[in-house]
Amino acid sequence: MTSTTNVPILDAIDPEITDRLVTRRAAIAKGAAVGSTVAMGLAMASVPVALAALSREAFGQGTALPADIKAVLDFALALEIFENEFYKAVLGTSGSAAQNAAFVGVRASITGAALATVQQIQKHEAQHVAFLEQQGATSALTATDFDFTGGRGSGNGPFKPATTDAAFLLAVAQGAEDTGVRAYKGQAGNLIGNNDTTHNAVLEAALRIHSVEARHAARIRRIRRLAMGAPDVVRLSGTIRGGGAAAAGATGSPSADVVAAFGKIYGGATPESNTTHVVFNGSAEASINAASLSGIMGGTDAVTEAFDEPLTKAEVIAIVQPFFIPSLA
Amino acid sequence: MSEPRSSLVIDSPEDLWRSSTRRSFLRLLGVGGTIALAPTLFAACSGDDNNPVQPNGGGAQLDLSTDIGIFNYAYALEQLEAAFYSTVVGAANFATLFTDTNERELLTDIRNHEVVHREFLKAALGSSAIPALALNTTTVAALTADRATILKNAQSFEDLGVAAYNGAGKQLKDARNLLVAGKIVSVEARHAAAIRDARDTTGRAFAGDDVVIGGLDVKMEPAAVLARVTALNLVTTPISVAKQQTDAATADQPAPVAS
Structure with missing residues (x-):
């Protein structure tokens, strides 16, 4: 894999993470310690696993978390x-x-x-x-x-x-x-x-x-x-x-x-003890009382347990x- | 480099949870190979097919780019769980298979909860809901054959459900819908x-090292969950993804298959 093939992959990721990855990647190249998931991802040559773990660990640098x-x-x-x-x-x-x-x-x-x-x-x-x-x-x-x-x-x-x-x-x-x-x-x-x-x-x-x-x-x-x-x-x-x-x-x-x-x-x-839950379908909000649904079993106890x-x-x-x-x- | 096989024969329901079978299945899906069900399973399917495939849009189609589609995905999984436990608890020999009242309470509670989840999501989705899924009765019978088999498959279902909700939460765009998913997961x-604990004497399996890694629970993207559901051969209604999720996938930590 050449470095140019990395560009489109990184471009698809949040720019804030990309910026951090660049320094993180440099740090790894210099032999800095990486977490086990990153190491595993690199060992498996699995770009998605390593990338996902890197983007997570990148925030461990702790400068500008939103x-x-x-x-x-x-x-x-x-x-x-x-x-x-x-x-x-x-x-x-x-x-x-x-x-x-x-x-x-x-x-x-x-x-x-x-x-x-x-x-x-x-x-x-x-x-x-x-x-x-x-x-x-x-x-x-x-x-x-x-x-x-x-x-x-x-x-x-x-x-x-x-x-x-x-x-x-x-x-x-x-x-x-x-x-x-x-x-x-x-x-x-x-x-x-x-x-x-x-x-x-x-x-x-x-x-x-x-x-x-x-x-x-x-x-x-x-x-x-x-x-x-x-x-x-x-x-x-x-x-x-x-x-x-x-x-x-x-x-x-x-x-x-x-x-x-x-x-x-x-x-x-x-x-x-609440049994009423609110959903939004994209245009309207609906409150649904699960205790009033037909076909349920176990009564109100089961409904409170289920949520x-x-x-x-x-x-x-x-x-x-x-x-x-x-x-x- | 291994040569990809171009066909896969699934001989028994037991094969379906196995990772080697799933890997082959996924690989074949990727290369357009053929998947054959052994004759006994195939014959069993045909009689249960109450929802024949219609050209251009039959079965259950999921649009994973919307909250409604994610809820339909959850509704599909809750249908499977509810059907599994309803079969277990509704069986004439339930009290014979489970002589311990504590185990009957456990399974009856879970049956009740999964039915509530199914009916709630159905009501929430209204006219947008996918159809009721038709099940392969032979597979259902195999998954519920005896006490040990039931508890083992219950564990696989529950861990898979946790992984599915944990993986799908980030796709939800509306905080109200995310909260509802959070209430269920x-x-x-x-x-x-609870199921893991009922099968365990060590005191650690409830959140064992096979399922919680680095403090984080399992998570799976919808494609991986649906591949596992397909491989189970539990559903005869075709489930298809009409539109993919919009938010990027993350690395999976798959739900383990109980043994």
Whole structure:
């Protein structure tokens, strides 16, 4: 392949990416480290794979990420760091001795397949953090910026039982994962841009993280239901039945503050109990109440389970702020 | 360099999920080769063909350049999933194949959700909807033969659904439509995780290293998804792409085929 054959291929790509590729290509020629996907693409002589990975990694240079994308990715990064640090504290692998010590009481009761699940989830959260940073997202948050009891630094917030009670810990983990799913869903529309390759690449990556968070939430539901006495509102299909605090299926006697928090996690302007969804056919908007469709089975429960709902950025911040010591506003 | 074969014989439904079969299939599509179904499968198809191909525009035609076309693509996939689970849960021997009430809850829930997805998309599309897809009953029977086969194929369907929505999202031009697709894809991901977990004892398969790579879930472009659907020989209604997507394809991370 000669260099001239590269020109039309690159011309078809967003100019902003093309500019970055030129310097990136020069860097690779000089032996700079490239990510494994690029290396694999080059090894396979697969131009599309290498190009796609390059255009992604090109944004890792982090100079001029479009402002709308930067805002979404920075927000996502804060949430991913929160999740990652939470699971590391649970597992005892946090960089903060105090965070590890906080969960020492519950740690021994997370064993076997449940432990493997928490490890697998934490691995993904760490990968999400690394991926978002590679795209150019930035955050100053570290392990000590969190209070996983939801006390904003008091260490004595309403979620403190999670440090001693495995069933409650997993209910909180479920809530964190579902908040993540709802947060990404709420931001997707902000990544459409002009349907340009830059926005498309980031939107697609966000969707692919979004579905991983949903997988996490589903598995946690199954552990709770099969091994920890959760009620059948916690579905073995991993889905969310109904909305508001009841949708969490919390066991024991959660405090009023915890119930209120779960109410926000499964509530909001478009609560998880919503059954009406809006589509646009190119000329007109239609609101369709899925609970009114003929031919469906399982009643309204099934309809609420069949659709996950978004949270706005403000709603997400209201949910997670108690766990972050710095202000998110 | 290998010599491309000019024909491919598909002997059994089991062949259809196999990557070697799919590769041959895709290659043949690319070079205009011939694909032959073994006589048993072919005979089974003919009796089910309630939607005979009409010249110039029969079957299900997808215009992937519009949101409506992408929704029709999703509607086609939801039809297949709903039919698969409806067959499983509606079978007279459902409770015999699945003696565990937890597994019956799992599959009944998913059947209900997929039917809701199908009926919702049908309503959203209105007069723009593609027709109801006619299915090859022999393939359906093979995919739903016993408990292990059902769970295995359910896993393949769910992972494929996740990959399809993840790959198609960027084609949607309207934020309202993207949101609806987002509301559905995370439910498909929950299903995929739940089915995988029902087949697993390690605690990791729900989002295993075969399906989440570098923290990212599977994604496939429509052409790759439709090739897999075609290779399954599940649908007798011809599905064709009348107009290609407008936004550039990205590299696929294909949904694994369950084993």
